[in-house]
Amino acid sequence: MGIDDSVTAGHLQELRRGTVVLAALAALRTPGYGYALLESLTTAGIHVDANTLYPLLRRLEKQGLLTSEWNTDEPRPRKFYRTSPDGEQLVATLTAEWHRLDDSLRNLTEEI
Protein backbone atom coordinates (compact mmCIF):
# COMPACT_ATOMS: atom_id res chain seq x y z
CA MET A 1 0.00 0.00 0.00
CA GLY A 2 1.46 3.38 -1.03
CA ILE A 3 1.40 6.58 0.99
CA ASP A 4 -1.72 8.66 0.70
CA ASP A 5 -1.08 11.63 -1.63
CA SER A 6 -2.53 14.10 0.85
CA VAL A 7 -0.21 12.76 3.57
CA THR A 8 2.80 13.30 1.30
CA ALA A 9 1.59 16.77 0.34
CA GLY A 10 1.12 17.67 4.02
CA HIS A 11 4.65 16.60 4.96
CA LEU A 12 6.19 18.37 1.97
CA GLN A 13 4.39 21.54 2.99
CA GLU A 14 5.68 21.18 6.56
CA LEU A 15 9.21 20.72 5.30
CA ARG A 16 9.03 23.77 3.01
CA ARG A 17 7.32 26.06 5.49
CA GLY A 18 10.41 27.48 7.18
CA THR A 19 12.32 27.85 3.93
CA VAL A 20 9.88 30.48 2.64
CA VAL A 21 11.04 32.92 5.32
CA LEU A 22 14.68 32.41 4.34
CA ALA A 23 13.88 32.68 0.62
CA ALA A 24 11.84 35.87 1.08
CA LEU A 25 14.42 37.56 3.30
CA ALA A 26 17.23 36.60 0.91
CA ALA A 27 15.30 37.79 -2.18
CA LEU A 28 14.24 41.09 -0.61
CA ARG A 29 17.80 42.28 -0.18
CA THR A 30 16.78 43.80 -3.48
CA PRO A 31 13.56 45.71 -2.65
CA GLY A 32 10.41 44.26 -4.14
CA TYR A 33 6.62 44.15 -3.82
CA GLY A 34 4.40 41.18 -3.08
CA TYR A 35 3.44 39.99 -6.53
CA ALA A 36 6.93 40.43 -8.01
CA LEU A 37 8.39 38.44 -5.11
CA LEU A 38 5.80 35.71 -5.61
CA GLU A 39 6.79 35.41 -9.25
CA SER A 40 10.53 35.52 -8.65
CA LEU A 41 10.29 32.87 -5.93
CA THR A 42 8.22 30.66 -8.24
CA THR A 43 10.79 31.15 -11.02
CA ALA A 44 13.54 30.25 -8.54
CA GLY A 45 11.70 27.02 -7.74
CA ILE A 46 10.33 28.08 -4.32
CA HIS A 47 6.63 27.34 -4.47
CA VAL A 48 4.63 29.45 -2.09
CA ASP A 49 0.95 30.27 -1.95
CA ALA A 50 -0.05 33.95 -2.20
CA ASN A 51 -2.27 33.51 0.87
CA THR A 52 0.85 32.49 2.79
CA LEU A 53 3.31 35.00 1.35
CA TYR A 54 1.39 38.27 1.76
CA PRO A 55 0.57 37.79 5.47
CA LEU A 56 4.13 36.53 5.99
CA LEU A 57 5.60 39.78 4.62
CA ARG A 58 3.49 41.73 7.10
CA ARG A 59 4.59 39.51 9.96
CA LEU A 60 8.28 39.82 9.07
CA GLU A 61 7.86 43.59 8.92
CA LYS A 62 6.24 43.59 12.35
CA GLN A 63 9.19 41.58 13.66
CA GLY A 64 11.58 44.19 12.27
CA LEU A 65 13.13 41.83 9.72
CA LEU A 66 11.75 43.79 6.76
CA THR A 67 11.12 47.48 6.24
CA SER A 68 8.48 48.78 3.87
CA GLU A 69 7.75 51.88 1.88
CA TRP A 70 4.91 52.81 -0.45
CA ASN A 71 6.12 53.62 -3.93
CA THR A 72 3.70 56.15 -5.37
CA ASP A 73 5.78 57.21 -8.36
CA GLU A 74 3.80 54.97 -10.64
CA PRO A 75 0.06 55.30 -11.23
CA ARG A 76 -0.53 52.22 -9.12
CA PRO A 77 0.89 52.49 -5.57
CA ARG A 78 2.83 49.44 -4.40
CA LYS A 79 4.30 48.52 -1.05
CA PHE A 80 8.00 47.76 -1.44
CA TYR A 81 9.66 45.57 1.15
CA ARG A 82 13.36 45.47 1.87
CA THR A 83 15.37 43.23 4.22
CA SER A 84 16.51 45.15 7.31
CA PRO A 85 19.91 44.70 9.03
CA ASP A 86 18.18 42.38 11.52
CA GLY A 87 16.76 40.50 8.55
CA GLU A 88 20.26 40.17 7.04
CA GLN A 89 21.47 38.70 10.29
CA LEU A 90 18.62 36.20 10.33
CA VAL A 91 19.40 35.23 6.72
CA ALA A 92 22.96 34.36 7.84
CA THR A 93 21.71 32.37 10.86
CA LEU A 94 19.07 30.49 8.88
CA THR A 95 21.46 29.75 6.01
CA ALA A 96 24.04 28.31 8.41
CA GLU A 97 21.32 26.19 10.03
CA TRP A 98 20.12 25.05 6.62
CA HIS A 99 23.60 23.78 5.71
CA ARG A 100 24.04 22.15 9.09
CA LEU A 101 20.69 20.35 8.69
CA ASP A 102 21.63 19.32 5.16
CA ASP A 103 24.85 17.74 6.41
CA SER A 104 23.13 16.00 9.30
CA LEU A 105 20.38 14.66 7.11
CA ARG A 106 22.86 13.50 4.49
CA ASN A 107 24.70 11.50 7.15
CA LEU A 108 21.45 9.99 8.34
CA THR A 109 20.06 9.14 4.92
CA GLU A 110 23.32 7.72 3.57
CA GLU A 111 23.56 5.29 6.47
CA ILE A 112 20.39 3.58 5.30
Add this chain to the structure above:
Amino acid sequence: MTELTDRYVYAATRFVTDQDERVELDRELRERIADTVDGHRSAGLGPAEAEERALTELGDPLRVSAAYRERPMYLIGPRHYFAWQRVMVIVLATAPWIVGVIDLIVMISTREPVETVIAGTISTIVMVAVQAAFWITLGFAVAERVTTPADGDVDRWTPERLPQLPESTGRGKLSDLIASLVFLVIVAGLIVWQRFGSLVVVDGERMPVLDPALWDVWIPVMFLLLALEAVHAVWVYRTGWTWPAAIVNLPISLAWGALLGWLFVSGRLLNPDFLDRVGLSQGAIDRSQPYVLAVLAVIIAWELVDGFYKAYRRGRQ
Protein backbone atom coordinates in the same frame (compact mmCIF):
# COMPACT_ATOMS: atom_id res chain seq x y z
CA MET B 1 -10.89 48.71 -10.12
CA THR B 2 -14.44 47.48 -10.44
CA GLU B 3 -17.32 47.34 -8.03
CA LEU B 4 -16.57 43.70 -7.24
CA THR B 5 -13.08 44.59 -6.00
CA ASP B 6 -14.48 47.54 -4.04
CA ARG B 7 -16.95 45.23 -2.38
CA TYR B 8 -14.22 42.73 -1.58
CA VAL B 9 -11.98 45.35 0.00
CA TYR B 10 -14.91 46.80 1.91
CA ALA B 11 -15.81 43.35 3.24
CA ALA B 12 -12.23 42.75 4.36
CA THR B 13 -11.70 46.12 6.03
CA ARG B 14 -15.05 47.18 7.46
CA PHE B 15 -14.48 45.67 10.91
CA VAL B 16 -11.02 47.20 11.30
CA THR B 17 -11.64 50.00 13.79
CA ASP B 18 -8.27 51.72 13.62
CA GLN B 19 -8.31 54.25 10.75
CA ASP B 20 -4.61 53.95 9.79
CA GLU B 21 -4.71 50.18 9.91
CA ARG B 22 -7.84 50.12 7.74
CA VAL B 23 -6.36 52.42 5.11
CA GLU B 24 -3.15 50.37 5.01
CA LEU B 25 -5.02 47.08 4.66
CA ASP B 26 -7.23 48.64 1.95
CA ARG B 27 -4.20 49.73 -0.09
CA GLU B 28 -2.38 46.43 0.31
CA LEU B 29 -5.38 44.41 -0.79
CA ARG B 30 -5.98 46.64 -3.81
CA GLU B 31 -2.33 46.28 -4.84
CA ARG B 32 -2.50 42.52 -4.50
CA ILE B 33 -5.81 42.20 -6.35
CA ALA B 34 -4.69 44.46 -9.20
CA ASP B 35 -1.38 42.58 -9.60
CA THR B 36 -3.13 39.21 -9.50
CA VAL B 37 -5.73 40.36 -12.07
CA ASP B 38 -2.93 41.58 -14.34
CA GLY B 39 -1.22 38.23 -13.98
CA HIS B 40 -4.36 36.35 -15.03
CA ARG B 41 -4.99 38.78 -17.92
CA SER B 42 -1.52 38.31 -19.31
CA ALA B 43 -2.24 34.57 -19.19
CA GLY B 44 -5.14 35.25 -21.58
CA LEU B 45 -8.24 35.69 -19.39
CA GLY B 46 -10.85 38.40 -20.00
CA PRO B 47 -11.09 41.29 -17.50
CA ALA B 48 -14.19 40.02 -15.68
CA GLU B 49 -12.96 36.45 -15.60
CA ALA B 50 -9.52 37.51 -14.36
CA GLU B 51 -11.01 39.54 -11.52
CA GLU B 52 -13.37 36.73 -10.57
CA ARG B 53 -10.50 34.27 -10.47
CA ALA B 54 -8.26 36.63 -8.45
CA LEU B 55 -10.92 37.21 -5.80
CA THR B 56 -11.73 33.50 -5.61
CA GLU B 57 -8.06 32.77 -5.00
CA LEU B 58 -7.94 35.32 -2.19
CA GLY B 59 -10.88 33.61 -0.55
CA ASP B 60 -13.16 34.73 2.28
CA PRO B 61 -12.36 38.40 2.97
CA LEU B 62 -12.80 37.98 6.73
CA ARG B 63 -10.28 35.15 6.71
CA VAL B 64 -7.83 37.21 4.65
CA SER B 65 -8.28 40.15 6.98
CA ALA B 66 -7.66 37.95 10.04
CA ALA B 67 -4.55 36.42 8.44
CA TYR B 68 -3.11 39.84 7.53
CA ARG B 69 -3.78 41.23 10.98
CA GLU B 70 -2.77 38.04 12.82
CA ARG B 71 -6.09 37.83 14.61
CA PRO B 72 -7.07 34.44 16.04
CA MET B 73 -9.52 32.52 13.89
CA TYR B 74 -10.83 30.54 16.84
CA LEU B 75 -12.73 31.33 20.03
CA ILE B 76 -10.36 29.70 22.53
CA GLY B 77 -6.97 28.49 21.38
CA PRO B 78 -4.56 25.87 22.66
CA ARG B 79 -3.07 28.27 25.25
CA HIS B 80 -6.30 28.48 27.21
CA TYR B 81 -8.26 25.43 26.05
CA PHE B 82 -7.49 23.10 28.95
CA ALA B 83 -7.90 25.81 31.58
CA TRP B 84 -11.29 26.58 30.04
CA GLN B 85 -12.22 22.92 30.03
CA ARG B 86 -11.15 22.44 33.65
CA VAL B 87 -13.12 25.44 34.87
CA MET B 88 -16.19 24.39 32.87
CA VAL B 89 -16.18 20.86 34.29
CA ILE B 90 -15.76 22.03 37.89
CA VAL B 91 -18.38 24.76 37.69
CA LEU B 92 -20.97 22.77 35.74
CA ALA B 93 -20.55 19.80 38.08
CA THR B 94 -21.32 21.91 41.13
CA ALA B 95 -22.98 25.31 40.73
CA PRO B 96 -26.25 24.35 38.94
CA TRP B 97 -26.96 21.53 41.37
CA ILE B 98 -26.24 23.54 44.52
CA VAL B 99 -28.37 26.45 43.36
CA GLY B 100 -31.05 23.99 42.18
CA VAL B 101 -31.23 22.30 45.59
CA ILE B 102 -31.41 25.64 47.41
CA ASP B 103 -34.16 26.78 45.06
CA LEU B 104 -36.00 23.50 45.61
CA ILE B 105 -35.88 23.89 49.39
CA VAL B 106 -37.01 27.51 49.29
CA MET B 107 -39.99 26.62 47.09
CA ILE B 108 -40.95 23.66 49.23
CA SER B 109 -40.78 25.76 52.36
CA THR B 110 -43.03 28.41 50.81
CA ARG B 111 -45.55 25.63 50.04
CA GLU B 112 -45.58 25.96 46.27
CA PRO B 113 -47.59 23.35 44.31
CA VAL B 114 -45.55 20.34 43.30
CA GLU B 115 -45.62 21.07 39.52
CA THR B 116 -44.27 24.56 40.17
CA VAL B 117 -41.52 23.16 42.36
CA ILE B 118 -40.39 20.60 39.77
CA ALA B 119 -40.59 22.95 36.79
CA GLY B 120 -38.93 25.76 38.75
CA THR B 121 -36.07 23.57 39.92
CA ILE B 122 -35.37 22.22 36.43
CA SER B 123 -35.46 25.68 34.89
CA THR B 124 -33.16 27.01 37.62
CA ILE B 125 -30.61 24.25 37.01
CA VAL B 126 -30.70 24.78 33.24
CA MET B 127 -30.48 28.56 33.61
CA VAL B 128 -27.52 28.45 35.98
CA ALA B 129 -25.71 25.96 33.74
CA VAL B 130 -26.29 28.04 30.60
CA GLN B 131 -25.31 31.28 32.33
CA ALA B 132 -22.17 29.74 33.84
CA ALA B 133 -21.09 28.20 30.52
CA PHE B 134 -21.69 31.47 28.69
CA TRP B 135 -19.78 33.72 31.08
CA ILE B 136 -16.86 31.32 31.49
CA THR B 137 -16.51 30.97 27.73
CA LEU B 138 -16.81 34.71 27.21
CA GLY B 139 -14.13 35.33 29.83
CA PHE B 140 -11.72 32.91 28.20
CA ALA B 141 -12.47 34.24 24.71
CA VAL B 142 -11.61 37.76 25.93
CA ALA B 143 -8.46 36.47 27.66
CA GLU B 144 -7.47 34.79 24.41
CA ARG B 145 -7.56 38.18 22.69
CA VAL B 146 -6.05 40.45 25.34
CA THR B 147 -3.15 38.24 26.39
CA THR B 148 -0.26 37.44 24.09
CA PRO B 149 1.80 34.24 24.09
CA ALA B 150 4.62 36.32 25.61
CA ASP B 151 2.53 36.73 28.77
CA GLY B 152 3.27 33.08 29.42
CA ASP B 153 0.97 30.24 30.19
CA VAL B 154 -1.66 31.46 32.67
CA ASP B 155 -2.38 27.93 33.69
CA ARG B 156 1.16 26.65 34.04
CA TRP B 157 1.39 22.94 34.52
CA THR B 158 3.69 21.38 37.10
CA PRO B 159 4.22 17.71 38.01
CA GLU B 160 2.46 18.33 41.35
CA ARG B 161 -0.76 18.54 39.38
CA LEU B 162 -0.62 14.89 38.42
CA PRO B 163 -3.62 12.97 39.77
CA GLN B 164 -3.15 10.19 42.30
CA LEU B 165 -3.31 6.71 40.82
CA PRO B 166 -6.78 5.21 41.29
CA GLU B 167 -7.02 3.39 44.60
CA SER B 168 -6.46 -0.28 44.14
CA THR B 169 -9.67 -2.25 44.16
CA GLY B 170 -10.70 -3.96 47.33
CA ARG B 171 -10.15 -2.09 50.55
CA GLY B 172 -10.99 1.50 51.22
CA LYS B 173 -8.50 3.84 52.81
CA LEU B 174 -7.74 3.37 56.50
CA SER B 175 -7.48 7.15 56.90
CA ASP B 176 -11.07 7.46 55.63
CA LEU B 177 -12.28 4.88 58.14
CA ILE B 178 -10.54 6.58 61.05
CA ALA B 179 -11.84 10.00 59.99
CA SER B 180 -15.41 8.67 59.74
CA LEU B 181 -15.33 6.93 63.10
CA VAL B 182 -13.76 9.89 64.88
CA PHE B 183 -16.40 12.17 63.37
CA LEU B 184 -19.24 9.87 64.47
CA VAL B 185 -17.87 9.63 68.00
CA ILE B 186 -17.59 13.41 68.18
CA VAL B 187 -21.20 13.83 67.04
CA ALA B 188 -22.42 11.28 69.60
CA GLY B 189 -20.32 13.00 72.26
CA LEU B 190 -21.81 16.38 71.38
CA ILE B 191 -25.34 15.04 71.73
CA VAL B 192 -24.57 13.79 75.22
CA TRP B 193 -22.53 16.83 76.16
CA GLN B 194 -25.19 19.37 75.20
CA ARG B 195 -27.52 17.60 77.64
CA PHE B 196 -25.23 17.41 80.66
CA GLY B 197 -22.43 19.86 79.98
CA SER B 198 -24.12 22.74 78.15
CA LEU B 199 -22.38 26.06 78.66
CA VAL B 200 -25.69 27.86 79.25
CA VAL B 201 -26.37 27.67 82.96
CA VAL B 202 -29.60 28.95 84.51
CA ASP B 203 -30.16 28.84 88.26
CA GLY B 204 -27.24 26.47 88.66
CA GLU B 205 -28.74 24.06 86.16
CA ARG B 206 -27.26 23.39 82.74
CA MET B 207 -29.68 24.07 79.92
CA PRO B 208 -29.68 21.56 77.02
CA VAL B 209 -29.50 22.88 73.45
CA LEU B 210 -31.71 20.17 71.99
CA ASP B 211 -35.27 19.72 73.19
CA PRO B 212 -35.09 17.29 76.18
CA ALA B 213 -38.31 15.64 74.97
CA LEU B 214 -36.25 14.16 72.09
CA TRP B 215 -34.59 11.74 74.50
CA ASP B 216 -37.75 9.62 74.53
CA VAL B 217 -37.54 8.53 70.89
CA TRP B 218 -35.59 10.70 68.48
CA ILE B 219 -32.22 10.98 70.15
CA PRO B 220 -32.05 7.17 70.51
CA VAL B 221 -32.91 7.06 66.78
CA MET B 222 -30.00 9.43 66.13
CA PHE B 223 -27.67 7.11 68.05
CA LEU B 224 -29.00 4.22 66.03
CA LEU B 225 -28.25 6.11 62.80
CA LEU B 226 -24.76 6.95 64.06
CA ALA B 227 -24.19 3.26 64.79
CA LEU B 228 -25.40 2.37 61.30
CA GLU B 229 -23.03 4.95 59.84
CA ALA B 230 -20.17 3.40 61.78
CA VAL B 231 -21.04 -0.07 60.47
CA HIS B 232 -21.28 1.38 56.98
CA ALA B 233 -17.86 3.03 57.32
CA VAL B 234 -16.30 -0.30 58.34
CA TRP B 235 -18.02 -1.99 55.42
CA VAL B 236 -16.67 0.61 52.99
CA TYR B 237 -13.22 0.13 54.48
CA ARG B 238 -13.39 -3.62 53.97
CA THR B 239 -14.80 -3.72 50.43
CA GLY B 240 -14.21 -0.21 49.03
CA TRP B 241 -17.02 1.97 47.67
CA THR B 242 -19.08 -0.67 45.89
CA TRP B 243 -22.47 0.04 44.32
CA PRO B 244 -24.29 -1.70 47.21
CA ALA B 245 -22.33 0.47 49.68
CA ALA B 246 -23.34 3.58 47.77
CA ILE B 247 -26.98 2.45 47.64
CA VAL B 248 -27.12 1.69 51.39
CA ASN B 249 -25.58 5.12 51.98
CA LEU B 250 -28.74 6.55 50.37
CA PRO B 251 -31.37 5.63 53.03
CA ILE B 252 -28.98 6.45 55.88
CA SER B 253 -28.23 9.92 54.52
CA LEU B 254 -31.85 10.57 53.62
CA ALA B 255 -32.95 9.44 57.10
CA TRP B 256 -30.59 12.02 58.62
CA GLY B 257 -31.91 14.72 56.33
CA ALA B 258 -35.54 13.83 56.90
CA LEU B 259 -35.16 13.50 60.67
CA LEU B 260 -33.26 16.72 61.26
CA GLY B 261 -35.29 18.66 58.69
CA TRP B 262 -38.62 17.51 60.04
CA LEU B 263 -37.71 18.07 63.71
CA PHE B 264 -36.41 21.53 62.88
CA VAL B 265 -39.42 22.59 60.79
CA SER B 266 -41.90 21.29 63.34
CA GLY B 267 -40.02 23.19 66.07
CA ARG B 268 -39.11 20.12 68.04
CA LEU B 269 -35.37 20.07 67.53
CA LEU B 270 -34.17 22.90 69.74
CA ASN B 271 -34.98 23.44 73.40
CA PRO B 272 -37.48 26.38 73.63
CA ASP B 273 -36.05 27.44 77.02
CA PHE B 274 -32.58 27.51 75.54
CA LEU B 275 -33.75 29.66 72.59
CA ASP B 276 -35.46 32.00 75.03
CA ARG B 277 -32.34 32.26 77.09
CA VAL B 278 -30.01 33.10 74.20
CA GLY B 279 -32.56 35.58 72.83
CA LEU B 280 -33.69 33.83 69.65
CA SER B 281 -37.36 34.43 68.91
CA GLN B 282 -39.53 31.84 67.17
CA GLY B 283 -39.92 34.35 64.33
CA ALA B 284 -36.17 34.44 63.71
CA ILE B 285 -36.08 30.65 63.72
CA ASP B 286 -38.94 30.53 61.21
CA ARG B 287 -37.25 33.03 58.92
CA SER B 288 -34.01 31.08 58.99
CA GLN B 289 -35.85 27.90 57.99
CA PRO B 290 -35.24 27.94 54.21
CA TYR B 291 -31.52 28.62 54.67
CA VAL B 292 -30.99 25.99 57.32
CA LEU B 293 -32.84 23.45 55.17
CA ALA B 294 -30.87 24.47 52.10
CA VAL B 295 -27.56 23.94 53.87
CA LEU B 296 -28.79 20.61 55.21
CA ALA B 297 -29.90 19.54 51.72
CA VAL B 298 -26.58 20.49 50.18
CA ILE B 299 -24.68 18.46 52.78
CA ILE B 300 -26.93 15.41 52.32
CA ALA B 301 -26.79 15.71 48.51
CA TRP B 302 -23.00 15.95 48.67
CA GLU B 303 -22.83 12.80 50.79
CA LEU B 304 -24.98 10.88 48.30
CA VAL B 305 -23.25 12.10 45.15
CA ASP B 306 -19.85 11.47 46.70
CA GLY B 307 -20.78 7.85 47.46
CA PHE B 308 -22.12 7.16 43.98
CA TYR B 309 -19.20 8.95 42.33
CA LYS B 310 -16.69 6.84 44.25
CA ALA B 311 -18.58 3.67 43.36
CA TYR B 312 -18.65 4.74 39.70
CA ARG B 313 -14.92 5.47 39.67
CA ARG B 314 -14.15 2.19 41.32
CA GLY B 315 -16.36 0.34 38.84
CA ARG B 316 -14.40 1.76 35.92
CA GLN B 317 -11.11 0.25 36.94
